Amino acid sequence: MENYLNENFGVQPKHTSDEVLGRWRKLCGVVKNPKRRFRFTANLSKRYEAAAMRRTNQEKLRIAVLVSKAAIQFLLGVSPSDYTLPENVKDAGFQVCADELSSIVEGHDVKKLKFHGDVDGLAEKLSTSTTDGLNTKTDQFNHRKEIYGINKFAEAKLRSYWIFVWEALQDMTLMILGVCAFMSLIVGLAVEGWPLGAHDGLGIVSSILLVVFVTATSDYRQSLQFRDLDKEKKKISIQVTRNGFRQKLSIYELVPGDIVHLGIGDQVPADGLFVSGFSVSIDESSLTGESEPVMVSSENPFMLSGTKIQDGSCKMMITTVGMRTQWGKLMATLSEGGDDETPLQVKLNGVATIIGKGGLFFAVLTFAVLVQGMLSHKIQEGTIWNWSGEDAMGLLEFFAIAVTIVVVAVPEGLPLAVTLSLAFAMKKMMNDKALVRHLAACETMGSATTICSDKTGTLTTNHMTVVKSCICMNVKDVSTNASSLCSEIPDSSLKLLLQTIFNNTGGEVVANKDGKRVILGSPTETALLEFALSLGGDFHAERQATKTIKVEPFNSTKKRMGVVLQLPEGGMRAHTKGASEIVLAACNKVINSDGEVVPLDEESVKHLNLTIDQFANDALRTLCLAYIDLENKFSPDDSVPVSGYTCIGIVGIKDPVRPGVKESVALCRSAGITVRMVTGDNINTAKAIARECGILTDDGIAIEGPDFREKKMEDLLELIPKIQVMARSSPLDKHTLVKHLRTTFEEVVAVTGDGTNDAPALHEADIGLAMGIAGTEVAKESADVIILDDNFSTIVTVAKWGRSVYINIQKFVQFQLTVNIVALIVNFSSACLTGTAPLTAVQLLWVNMIMDTLGALALATEPPNEELMKRAPVGKEREFYQ
Template identity: 35%
Template sequence: MQAIRLLPNNVEKKKKDQGLSSAEARRRMEVYGKNKLATKKKKSWLLLFISQFTDFMVLVLLAATAISMIIGDITEAITILAIVFINALLGFYQEMHTEKIMEAIEKLAAPKAKVIRDNEMREIPAEEVVPGDLTVIEAGDRIPADGVLIMANELQVDESMLTGESMPVRKQVIHNETDTDATFPKNHVYMGCLVTAGTGRAVVTKTGMETEMGKIAHMIQEAEQQDTPLQKRLETLGTYIVIACLVICAIVSLTGIIRGENVFSMLLAGISLAVAAVPEGLPAVVTIALALGVQRMAKRNALVRKLPAVETLGCATVICSDKTGTLTENKMRVVSIYCGRTRYQVTRDDNEENKNRILFQGKPVDPVKMPALNLMALTGILCGNVNIRKVEDEEKISEEYVFLGDPTEVALVRMAVEAGYDPEKIAEEYKRLREIPFDSERKMMSVMCSTPSGDRIIFAKGAPEVILQRCTSIMVANNERKILDYDIKRIEQENTYMAQNALRVIAMAYRIIEKGKSLPSDFEQQLTFLGLAGMMDPPRKEVYDAVEKCKIAGIKPVMITGDHKETAKAVAKELKIIDGNENVLTGNEIESLSDRELKERLKDTAVFARVLPKHKLRLVKAYKEEGYIVAMTGDGVNDAPAVKEADIGVAMGLTGTDVTRQAASMILMDDNFSTIVAAVEEGRNIYNNIRKFIRYLLSCNIGEVLTMFLGMLMGLPVPLLPAQILLVNLVTDGLPAIALSMETGDPDIMKQKPRDPNEHIFSGGLWQLIITRGIFIGVVTLLSFILVFRQSLSLEAARTAALVTLVLSQLIHVFECKSEKKNIFEINLLSNLWLVGAVFTSLSVLACVVYVPALQNVFKTVPLLPEYWLYVAGLCLLPPVISSFFRSKKDEA
């Protein structure tokens, strides 16, 4: 790595200060403690594993296990326990795995800090910094603790992680009473913020949890973690199942007692049916479905920390996104140039990643061949203090530049370098002789350089109104001439146009002092105007499509940023988050609104600017109270409380802070906003797949219960033995249900509106489908039992026919569950090869149970005669035929 330093030659002599003594630092460490953020005590692995058994459905299954053991059905009890244990292991592994990935919260502060101790500078661990320490900071450092500046030399600090402001703050020692940002005064520095330029020294005032970052970390820890919509719906489902089980138990028991059966025997019979009614595979299949979704999302650069997160994002109705670094690149770039009375556009070449193109009326131009543009490029490189590192990649045979400095100056240098200029070569040709630095009063900067011909050239840049006042000539059509009132008016109009489009505008000018001529006393006068450069933090290219897809999917994208109102509005308009007419609400306006008024404003507002962390948190809570399912994306520490409060928090993996990642449920490993849209699609598909296997499992369980229940009511022998019911639960129910969770999903799913946040999992007629098909399965199974029993008078043959009918009916029904809108004759039966494989496996097991002698003895089955197979086939095909007939009639109506 080679560094090219375009810095002033004069370096201010460092001030000496004794700082704290080592003894005093140790004493203060005992009083104030270590300079690190407190974290909640983590659960031990044992408690984490035990917590997997606290889910309501799992508790129901454990109760079923106890009942099975009481009635002597040890096999059933062991089976249920095995399923519960496997489910717990899956959840435990997922939580342990993600906790290890995210165990980085203590790395938030700078790992090292430079302090003055005993009158000498030392580098110590950041956690050893104490109040009163004198810290030394320079470009590239992370500030170790909050402090007050006692020295600042062109010091600039990126505080976007706290404020959301995309531009670094120019720091000063003397507090300015007119400073409008009273929350973060310019003579203070804050833990975790990055120094982008200059040097400074600060006396530490606050450490650890007392810092601004510590306050935000405390807000995160206090935020309540609520159940996701999926967890709430599954808990409701579990409640319904328990109620149904109790009702079944009571009805069967009372019916038998009324008929004169033994009271104890009837109670055991009712309990057995209740146990059979519990879909013991449901929690495991839900976990597997979510785990598969997590794997698919990992392939698309999204790390899911909590299994229900993907499904929750699938029902999001609003996505609150930070602007800087999430919707935008977090890099200032020149996007427009006005030079020689001509407007140029600056774009990045899609075919060459690190190349800029300067366009005129859509056609590229070569700045080297155009004197005015060429001089603007030279001004951008030479008139500034940017540290440029050239990194050579031998494998790719390419070069990349890393720029460190003021974002405005970096943008100008980047434009020139990416347009083909070599900064190292230019720095050698134009030796810097003198610099007049930028300050807030002058609003301009100038450098004097020598040229290869021996002349001296002055490059100047600054505020347009200041530069114009110093210009007496202008370069037009590659020639210099006197600047006219018309030129000035045109330049002012262009400056206004750029500013209205939220561009940061810099004017450039130059002057040549020929070799041998004396240097004027004020060489910043009589300049030649070159042009204007308009720059902004541009939106990410992929975000345009992502925002459009969100709107088509009925999801409201909302920008929440700490940046300027006009900048936020311009970016939102560019991305079509707003159409230009909507209002932008600022943090101060949010403060003045009551909760009721704020909720009213949410309806017609999609951009919130100049907001603080507390405002973000309030906005997320307001959306949730209005019934929205809220996804909150962010990268800075300022986003973390709102990220944790949201229904689904999404953090940036590359640029995001560890605090935000810790608070989030999902992390975008590529910081790509479009990955969120992919997660929404994945979540919707997972929810639909969950509905599919719930439909399948409950239909099958209702069919099993009805078979037994109706048989007992009719005074028939028990249609199915416990071992046979167990076989159906293990093989026929489980495998196809898991395979259903691997359905690819509806290709038009992102054209559908989000589900109602209060929608029940059985909405849209799912209950009717489940009950109707459950009745069909139960009736045809019982009919098969009765027909074969009356013809053969063999109880084993009748039970075998009932078992075969039950299994085949369920396996046919699993293909119907692939779609809620199409019948079985309209569905592509081979689209899910996992499902085909699961059905084939179940059929193979069934064939073995019926025809393998050893298994016949275990399950009390016998081979069926051909005519019995005809009964079975006809009865199994009856339900889908009837269902298809009524569906077609309904569609015609």
């Protein structure tokens, strides 16, 4: 049976093709109650609709781009289109209406944009400011929402309790039983009179009603749980400037005119226009299916909702929100598409189908045997041609028993118990800070054999501080008294240091509503800015002194970032910072202790490398800072130089290990789950941290990404099982490792990630876990589970719940099948032997209800216990029916 099931009722936990999803549905054949059976499965037709919408979007966009290109060419010759402003918009104090805005951005309409005075003109017409954002303290703010709408998408309506009752009633067998009960009532009343003759009929009717209401209540509660989780899934917040201050807002609160700050990995929250920024490329595939990235700049300022920032960072002005955008329409359709069904759900559908067919066969057989018994009895009595009302009642009763056997024998509750169990686990995991995006992940996580964890933020706290530095070749502990460094290095070098930190950064120092200083940006950036501030630097003065000509933001592939500045005294200068070995290799000069620029000789290289190793062995993250003077040879279209730099110095950043990680790693080990660290950081830093967490043992291997890439297949076979730490890995290395573990070594792999570049590995993994706090939107979207507190211990909790789901379902299946088969055999054999059924229809219905709903509730929702983590994982080739 296992084979048959695997072949026909097997789906993958992830990325199952629509064809396979369709196949098992067909094989289910006649289902007692399709509405219930397929409730928590994917709605394939809605998905086709969404795919068609994407194609139209792509086509529309292609045409819009062509038209706008043509328009640019003829721009001078064309007179500006006229535009009449609706009265209500004018009364509210705006000078452009929602439809016009939407046609500009969606249609990529350069002509109209020019007519309205470009982004600045539109900002004025929308009464907002591109620097200070909206003023929310005016009445106009409320009118704004009325006129332009809010950034919410239409959602599937909440279904009322009565709809669930109605759907539970549509059970084919229950309906037949209802008819039987009705007939039995009529015949009974005719023959035996009131109230005796109504007993049987009313008994069945009330049992049916009870079954229906219990089923509906359980279904309804489940749907509420799913709705809560769904809401949680859609929570996205974003950096917005309002009233002159930066703040974090939910994307649902955005209105046209808002100024939004976007960085790599963010999702564009609504349609809008690019205000300022550098090297922004956008991935529009979620909206149009087109994977070619699009460059966005002031020449092509159109940004569409739902697309993702692939590189760079920028400020945008929102123009169109919610259901007015194409994304809004797509989301409304997609939200009805439902979640993919999970492997266990489908498998148990298979079991239900097979047993159902068996049940039907036995029901017919039982009916035949009972009728035959009655007939032969009548023949013996010689009354075969003489039928009384009582005989008809008897026949009806036999029929009811046969139908009830079908009710009991078809384990309609099996697939639903899986959903119930998964929903329960999801809800509980939510309380434990893990948000499950795909139901299947709950199941798969229970069989995980390997976790590939990243270091920063997952194993460590992500609270970074600069504790050591080596500026001008002078190694110093700066954890307590950083400002004493100022007197130890030459003034010119200090100036340079502040210039490089404050300008070459993805972070920002801003004032919040209370006027307090806040540092924004990634923890690494924050640590550096904090360091520079403690040296007495002034962020804003430093930023105003120079003009930024080009920014190449940090990404994990290059592991460095760079800027080019126009200096106040004339000339240009490029700054770079990044992974210390990589940036140091790009240097050929260094600033010595006297503040002079000298060639980087062998001895200095040795000194610097030694310093890097020392810092790294103390578990510090090291960054090298460098600059190069360019005179005026640089144009904004060039890329920032890659070599010839002068090294300013090296900083060591401390990021302590999270409390509890060591215990969690040990727990994983006892549960047979191997933990590996895959990080972008320096190998010595990685090793030091891995040792501290108990991941790296004496017989384990630590390897660097570039080495790993070079290895031949046969070496890999030997190497991979032993790899405990992979450092300086590129996103591709992570992906390769995961792929090998999954395919060659048949492991069930969980992967954690936060960055945009982790998306491929998260996608490839059996279970992708994204970080909720540090994670980018892109990473979250590729993941199956979001770890809301970024904590490694939470991952272990997820594994525990996964195991408990698996075992609970197993228990329930055993229970159901036992009761099922016993009820079948008892009724059938006694029908054969005695000619009567020992369990009446009413009794059978009770058995069924206890089995289907109450049994599932009791067995499928048992919380996990500690014992679960002492067993080995089930792994890939698991046998479900033992």
